[in-house]
Amino acid sequence: MRIAELEYRTGINRHTLRYYEKIGLLKEVDRTSNNYRDYPEKAVERMNMVRWFKDLGFSIREISAVLDALRSDSIDCEQGALLMAEKKAAVDHKITELTRVSVMLGKEQRRLAASAEAARQTGQCEA
Amino acid sequence: MRIAELEYRTGINRHTLRYYEKIGLLKEVDRTSNNYRDYPEKAVERMNMVRWFKDLGFSIREISAVLDALRSDSIDCEQGALLMAEKKAAVDHKITELTRVSVMLGKEQRRLAASAEAARQTGQCEA
DNA sequence: CTAAGGTGTAGAGTTAACTCTAAGGTCAAT
């Protein structure tokens, strides 16, 4: 497929797609005889994965490393397994911290809602 | 306390502390007669909270909004409660997605570890 | 054959969030 379709199917700007290619994040690209880029189905999958990771706060460098390790022609499985374990630990830590944040936000939400209720009686917000 | 101590106790660069003040993220600042900044204990607490949120991927704008709502002289509790609920929902969604990522990374880690084991026999990584 | 619309490259511009530099004021100790 050409760049317009990949752009449409991934929601990633074509300039960004070319940028990703340049920095080595998107490697599944061929060229047609007229020098247009020709993307395989796999490119859609990779880019959707990139968006997924990116939205969760991974850096491009991290995503590159993970995708490279997952690519089937990856050189070193041993190394790849280590990377996965390391990333999983980081993700699990983040989940723990976010859970703490969620609890805190829930508490504060209830506190503020109660104050808002009181305010409707007294006219003042905070107690 | 002066800026050196706040820098030491929060691990946040003094330039960054002044920057945070300028953009309204750090409001608990007084001045001594010689125009030096004089921070109350509360500033340490706020800055540690900022670091906590920042490391979890919140933007400065988001952190500002949350801290403002938590500040005891906050104007509108009603609005604050809504903000907390909204942020909590976003955090909970992120936790769900990160959990999916964690599962995926775990699977890939095991797959790669198995391939590495096989490689030790055959000399080839991927099957 | 030409105009519209898709594609190419190179490189400039943008935004967030710092991080640092320069030039100068303050203060405690020698």
Add this chain to the structure above:
DNA sequence: ATTGACCTTAGAGTTAACTCTACACCTTAG
């Protein structure tokens, strides 16, 4: 009174990750 370690501001520089502009080439419908 000078030195050195503080502090001040204004503004420049940096990094990541885009996003856009300019200009030229390719393709297809009328």
